[in-house]
Amino acid sequence: MSQTPQDFSTLEERITADYPSLSRRLQQTARFLLDHPQEIAFATVAKLAERAGVTPSTLIRFANHFGFSGFSEMQQLFRARLVDELPNYNERIRAVRSATGETPDSTQLLWEFAEANREVLDQLPGRTDPRLLERALDIFERARAIHVMGARRSFVVASYMTYALHHIDKRTFLVNGLGGMYGEQVRAIDAEDALLVVSFSPYAQESRDVADEARRRGIPLVVITDSNLSPLARLADVTLVVHEAEVKSFRGLTASLCLTQTLAISLGVRQDKARERKAEDDGAERA
Secondary structure, three states: OOOOOOOHHHHHHHHHHHHHHOOHHHHHHHHHHHHOHHHHHHOOHHHHHHHHOOOHHHHHHHHHHOOOOOHHHHHHHHHHHHHHHOOOHHHHHHHHHHHHOOOOOHHHHHHHHHHHHHHHHHHHHHHOOHHHHHHHHHHHHHOOOEEEEEOHHHHHHHHHHHHHHHOOOOOEEEEOOHHHOHHHHHHOOOOOOEEEEEOOOOOOHHHHHHHHHHHHHOOOEEEEEOOOOOOOHHHOOEEEEOOOOEEOOEEOOHHHHHHHHHHHHHHHHHHHHHHHHHHHHHHHHHO
16 A cells, blocks of 8 residues: 655645546546645635535545545645745735635634644643653753754744753854855864754755755754654754644744753753752862
């Protein structure tokens, strides 16, 4: 049995390859889905079935054919495509309004964003392997300095992490590519340092290049990303996967900021304990 597609491009390839062998109704469904990807991203099964001229059960059967547990699971790939291919917020807003026929007011959006972010925060501790957290902290604690990199949307998380690490007195540098100097900043990373790269789909090329260079030079690398299938995950010594909230194709950063705050404060606690032990050892020697 073929593996369930993990992104829209793979799904599109599978639909194209399987199309000749599909039943007439499933072929009709396939044509509608590929012709109206923006509408598929947000509309309900009932509305899509009506538009496609098939029954809701046909849509579900179509999703099952390609290995999905239900239609909503397959629909997530259409939403991810919309986020990746429409980076401009105005274009996304227009796409959502066109697909759903809705114009949500500010209060409705506030409730939706708050509820979605509350849900991912509730799930974050259970989804995070404590052993990976400790391994990341081991790398950071041993490092002479920590270099932090995040491009585009991820820059918010990287800049906060840099700020937090400065406030626990950890030597830290933000790899910001100022003047296009990503390469020069990465070359300044010492073998005794560590690198944290934050990157989410569609994974900025700058982040990939920086992670590749760190891997090539043997620099300890921690990655915060959104999937174990991320191209950066295979390069990392430790990969921390974060699932962010998504409302109408707009993804949040709440869980990622919570995770970086946890890492920074946990490292601060470790450093404080280390200073206490050193003070006790020094006192014992003088005695």
